[in-house]
Amino acid sequence: MSLLLFIHASRVCFPQCSEAQKLLNITKELLHTEEAYVKRLNLLDQVFCTKLTEAGIPQDVITGIFSNISSIYCFHDKFLLPELKTRITGEWESNPRIGDILQKLAPFMKMYGEYVKNFDRAMDLVNTWTQRSSQFKSVVQNIQKQDVCGNLTLQHHMLEPVQRIPRYELLLKDYLKKLDDDALDRKDAEKALELISTAANHSNAAIRKMEKMHKLLEVYERLGGEEDIVNPANELIKEGHIKKMSAKNGTAQDRYLYLFNNMVLYCVPKLRLMGQKFSVRERIDIAGMEVQENVKQNLPHTFAITGKQRSLELQARTADEKEDWIQVIQATIERHKQNSETFNKAFNSSFSRDDDHLPDSPVRRTLTTADSYFLFQFQKSFKKKEKEKQTCKGCNESFNFTKRKHHCKLCGAVSRQTSLTGENCLLCGSLNMQEKGKSWTKMWLAVTKAEPLVLYLQSSYNIYLLEVFKFNLVFQIHKQSTTSTGTAAEGQ
Numbered sequence: 438m439s440l441l442l443f444i445h446a447s448r449v450c451f452p453q454c455s456e457a458q459k460l461l462n463i464t465k466e467l468l469h470t471e472e473a474y475v476k477r478l479n480l481l482d483q484v485f486c487t488k489l490t491e492a493g494i495p496q497d498v499i500t501g502i503f504s505n506i507s508s509i510y511c512f513h514d515k516f517l518l519p520e521l522k523t524r525i526t527g528e529w530e531s532n533p534r535i536g537d538i539l540q541k542l543a544p545f546m547k548m549y550g551e552y553v554k555n556f557d558r559a560m561d562l563v564n565t566w567t568q569r570s571s572q573f574k575s576v577v578q579n580i581q582k583q584d585v586c587g588n589l590t591l592q593h594h595m596l597e598p599v600q601r602i603p604r605y606e607l608l609l610k611d612y613l614k615k616l617d618d619d620a621l622d623r624k625d626a627e628k629a630l631e632l633i634s635t636a637a638n639h640s641n642a643a644i645r646k647m648e649k650m651h652k653l654l655e656v657y658e659r660l661g662g663e664e665d666i667v668n669p670a671n672e673l674i675k676e677g678h679i680k681k682m683s684a685k686n687g688t689a690q691d692r693y694l695y696l697f698n699n700m701v702l703y704c705v706p707k708l709r710l711m712g713q714k715f716s717v718r719e720r721i722d723i724a725g726m727e728v729q730e731n732v733k734q735n736l737p738h739t740f741a742i743t744g745k746q747r748s749l750e751l752q753a754r755t756a757d758e759k760e761d762w763i764q765v766i767q768a769t770i771e772r773h774k775q776n777s778e779t780f781n782k783a784f785n786s787s788f789s790r791d792d793d794h795l796p797d798s799p800v801r802r803t804l805t806t807a808d809s810y811f812l813f814q815f816q817k818s819f820k821k822k823e824k825e826k827q828t829c830k831g832c833n834e835s836f837n838f839t840k841r842k843h844h845c846k847l848c849g850a851v852s853r854q855t856s857l858t859g860e861n862c863l864l865c866g867s868l869n870m871q872e873k874g875k876s877w878t879k880m881w882l883a884v885t886k887a888e889p890l891v892l893y894l895q896s897s898y899n900i901y902l903l904e905v906f907k908f909n910l911v912f913q914i915h916k917q918s919t920t921s922t923g924t925a926a927e928g929q
Contacts, residue, residue, distance in 0.1 A: 457533065459615045461525075464535050467608055468525045471518050476585075477597045478510040484580055485591060492576045494566070501562045502595075504555040508548055509598055517542050536626030539609065543632035546605075552598055553639050557669070560650065563592060596647060606630065606637040649673075656695060664702065664717055672698040675765050680752035682733060689752055692718075694762075696769060699723050701742065703749060721746045723773045728766050742766060861885060870894060 486503045490496070520538050566573040577591050586594070609630045616623050646669070653667045656676075660666075675696040680689040681703075693715050695702040700722055704715035721744035732750050733739040738759040739752045753759035865883040883893040 456615050456617070460533065460612065461529065463608060463612050463615065464521075464525050464529070467535065468521050470604065471513070471521055474597065474601055475510070475513050475518050477594055478506065478513060480585055481594055481597075482506050482510040484585070485577070485594070488576050488580060489573065492572055494570070494573055494576075498562060498566060501555070502559045502566075504552045504559060505548060506552065506598070509552060512542075512545055512548065516545075534622035534625070535612070536622040536624070536629055539605070539629035539633070540625040543629045546602060546633060546636050549598065549602055549636055550639060556595075556599060557646065557650075559595060560592060560647070563595075599647070602633060603637045603641055605633050609633060659714055660702075660704070660717055661707075661714060664720070666697070666702075670699075674698060674769055675762070677758075677762075679762070680754075682736070682739065682750040682752055684750070687733075692751075694751075696766060697723075698769060699773065701726070701744070701766075719747055719749075721749075723770055724777070726766075726770050728763055728770070730763060 481503060486499060486506065489502075490499055517538075520542070521535065524532065524535060524538060563577075567577065568574075580586060581588075581590060609626060613623070613626055613630065616626060649672065650667070650669070652673050653671060656673060657664065657667050673695065675694075677694060679692055679694050681692040682689060691706055693704040693706055695704065700720055702717050703719040703721060705718050707714040707716050721742070724745070726742060726744045729741040729743065731739065732741040733752075736752060738754065738756055739750065740759055740763055741748060741750045751762075753762060863884040865881070868880055868882050869877045870880045871877045881893075881895040883895070885893065
């Protein structure tokens with residue numbers, strides 16, 4: 438923002454400036470912001486990181502939060518800043534160019550990729566350790582009180598490296614606009630812009646995600662920390678005051694709505710001296726929701742939303758406000774339906790065929806700690822009867838009165854090999870699973886080779902299926918021995 442303000446100000450304040458002077462003004466702004474940026478990097482690496490390490494915070498936590506900030510700080514403090522300072526303050530009259538410096542050092546900015554990639558995890562660690570460790574919280578708060586922090590939080594300073602690369606991009610674009618086509622520096626400056634723009638794309642995506650998370654954190658705090666909404670899968674669409682029509686006497690009551698991509702939070706305002714707070718009265722799913730206009734003919738600007746949890750008769754302040762709420766809610770419902778249909782089509786196309794005829798395609802991806810999973814539960818009845826066997830061919834369980842010969846209730850196998858056993862699976866075996874508040878259940882686990890990669894958890898006639906998607910449900914599987922049999926699979 439400061440860069441853009443400077444650029445626009447230079448056009449207003451120096452209308453008679455020559456192109457050469459305008460180029461010099463841009464380079465001076467680059468040097469000024471670079472000096473300030475290096476101070477921020479010093480604060481992160483030499484103050485926050487060092488003090489937390491001295492306080493005994495585990496090294497893996499320090500690394501998880503600050504990633505490769507030491508390398509970034511070293512690059513700017515020892516290389517980029519000194520070269521820019523020498524060129525702009527000491528050599529500019531004889532060598533008025535910066536493109537050669539940026540082009541030479543731009544490849545080193547690839548190191549930002551690691552920092553940006555780790556940024557979400559770093560934010561989570563800061564939040565977690567602030568809540569769980571009084572020592573961590575005390576060290577961070579003491580540093581934030583210092584003048585060098587400028588009344589800004591650790592999270593704000595951690596965002597600086599993510600924002601820095603796009604600022605280089607903006608400056609270089611403006612620099613090239615002022616540069617003559619045949620200028621000696623043009624080729625190097627264009628090459629530097631190409632390299633920096635690639636890195637900036639990753640940073641811009643991280644900035645947008647961070648802005649979204651900041652908004653969710655603000656809502657979380659306004660709700661008193663009672664609602665679990667700080668989730669990358671959640672997106673705040675619209676919020677605002679509204680009237681709720683009482684079903685008993687028809688009076689209008691002040692309420693507040695938060696519309697997310699997957700739910701509506703119906704809230705009651707709470708009186709607080711410091712900022713507006715709300716208490717959640719009801720959470721209504723977008724799935725199955727409908728909107729109805731003109732529910733009260735004798736009252737203006739009324740409409741209703743009907744969901745699985747409850748229905749609400751609402752009143753907006755104006756006709757335009759009512760229309761806006763209705764359009765946004767309907768658009769959110771439609772988008773949710775489309776996303777659900779897209780998933781269902783992909784799911785059905787993979788599993789509508791007979792289980793024994795799923796293709797054995799080669800596995801092109803593996804599960805890593807970075808993966809997360811979306812839970813989808815369905816039930817399927819097995820009615821096939823095959824030639825009787827004394828033991829199950831899939832899990833070697835002996836058949837008895839409860840485990841019938843034609844159908845093993847543990848792994849689902851019959852007299853022939855099924856897709857949930859043997860050669861069609863990357864992994865299969867029995868384990869125990871416990872859902873919160875429920876008892877342990879013996880399950881059959883199978884990770885199929887067929888795309889899309891799927892983890893089955895099967896108990897009797899019920900199959901719990903996990904397909905690889907970028908969501909936040911994580912299953913932890915603890916092995917009991919070196920065999921494929923485990924002891925626990927707990928859904929968190």
